[in-house]
Amino acid sequence: MRPARALIDLSALRHNYQLARETTGAKALAVIKADAYGHGAVRVARALETEADGFAVACIEEALELRQAGIGAPILLLEGFFEADELALIAEHDLWCVVHSLWQLEAIEKTSVGKPLNIWLKMDSGMHRVGIHPADFQTAYQRLQSSGKAAKVVLMSHFARADELDSARTDEQVAIFQAAREGLTAEVSLRNSPAVMGWPNVAGDWVRPGIMLYGATPFDQSQPIADRLQAVMTLESKVICVRELPAGEPVGYGGGFVTDRHMRIGVVAMGYADGYPRQAPTGTPVMIDGHRSQLLGRVSMDMLCVDLTQVPGAGVGSRVELWGKNILASDVAASAGTIPYQIFCNLNRVPRLYSGD
Known part of the structure; x- marks a missing residue:
């Protein structure tokens, strides 16, 4: 699956x-x-x-x-x-x-x-x-x-x-x-x-x-009570492909991101059809096998690309947290120019798995 x-x-x-x-x-x-x-x-x-x-x-x-x-x-x-x-x-x-x-x-x-x-x-x-x-x-x-x-x-x-x-x-x-x-x-x-x-x-x-x-949090700044909230949803997927690219190579639709050095690029099974914001730019935070990294290039319908260059142990099968307890939904939303309300409500096609009943 x-x-x-x-x-x-x-x-x-x-x-x-x-x-x-x-x-x-x-x-x-x-x-x-x-x-x-x-x-x-x-x-x-x-x-x-x-x-x-x-x-x-x-x-x-x-x-x-x-x-x-x-x-x-x-x-x-x-x-x-x-x-x-x-x-x-x-x-x-x-x-x-x-x-x-x-x-x-x-x-x-x-x-x-x-x-x-x-x-x-x-x-x-x-x-x-x-x-x-x-x-x-x-x-x-x-x-x-x-x-x-x-x-x-x-x-x-x-x-x-x-x-x-x-x-x-x-x-x-x-x-x-x-x-x-x-x-x-x-x-x-x-x-x-x-x-x-x-x-x-x-x-x-x-x-x-x-x-x-x-x-x-609904705020664009730290707030004492908001800082005590616990993330309920963790949106995650896995790396399904790895690309080794030299400097000067465009990544994704439109070539909006071009490698400035030799880079390892991970392709993740996640896209705007799942509810991940299409407008999220290069630099939007992600977590790969517990290491903070970033989105690269344009988000596609079913896939997006992330930077594996500084996560040498990552590869096919590596877990990617798009938002959750480590990558705040509010940070992803701010990067994409929207609000966490919208990215939660836009969730689609992704199965929900519950814990803590």
């Missing part, structure tokens, strides 16, 4: 979840949308179910997959519903639901939902993506309470720049949120992963750790 694979360490996942809980003292919804950021939503949910306060997904399809797998914990739909007829399924499967738009509120008022719902009422405090306008927030809350359709209402918002530790925008959003919800007695959820780690003064009853669960 092709040697490319993703090793998923579920004990590291649990460590990261507990870190979010201990850091905040709040209840924590483990965000496992997008197939748990490429880590496998069902396996991740099963690994956390006995200790997680609940889960969060993007949409009802993702929630139903978990319910069908026997996950009985609370599940929040972060985008709420897209059509009013989803409300019957939301009630049937005891899902929690975000309401971020007035049309959703009107749909709830007009629809017989069978039983009152657990609603998370979302305010647009300044990200300007989705959310109730601050001026309409109190009225929306009162309409939910008066409708008889809400068993419980949690007040929430989402930060646009919490990963920028020197930005004033997070404090501005908190001030907008607090002013708009003044006088409302309800639980509050504001903090995503960067806010959990980087904004300890933001109060709330619930937090929503996402990327930190998987051991990747």
Whole structure:
């Protein structure tokens, strides 16, 4: 079999979840949308179910997959519903639901939902993506309470720049949120992963750790709590061919890298069809048999090239870590001009092997 694979360490996942809980003292919804950021939503949910306060997904399809797998914990739909007829399924499967738009509120008022719902009422405090306008927030809350359709209402918002530790925008959003919800007695959820780690003064009853669960930092600098995260996914493969090249030889498509001396080049069974970022340039770090080295040339669909020159013992069959516990996913992402969220979510074709159940 092709040697490319993703090793998923579920004990590291649990460590990261507990870190979010201990850091905040709040209840924590483990965000496992997008197939748990490429880590496998069902396996991740099963690994956390006995200790997680609940889960969060993007949409009802993702929630139903978990319910069908026997996950009985609370599940929040972060985008709420897209059509009013989803409300019957939301009630049937005891899902929690975000309401971020007035049309959703009107749909709830007009629809017989069978039983009152657990609603998370979302305010647009300044990200300007989705959310109730601050001026309409109190009225929306009162309409939910008066409708008889809400068993419980949690007040929430989402930060646009919490990963920028020197930005004033997070404090501005908190001030907008607090002013708009003044006088409302309800639980509050504001903090995503960067806010959990980087904004300890933001109060709330619930937090929503996402990327930190998987051991990747959202910051572009060292941060004390982020430095305690444990990588959950190790993407690895093997060298399948070795080339001895003199100086002046181009490597890979386009000849973007040209050897400047005699070099040993290893070809690795890993490419952009597996989810490794095509835009990763020469110099992107890799680990070969425990020795740090680098990517050379352009990433192909199924293969990429690495430098074996300073790893003389390496050859066909040598293990290559593309990211994981030694090569941080955040470093690979930064080199490729993207973020760890994307490279995790882009994982494809590679079998996932789990440990730490």
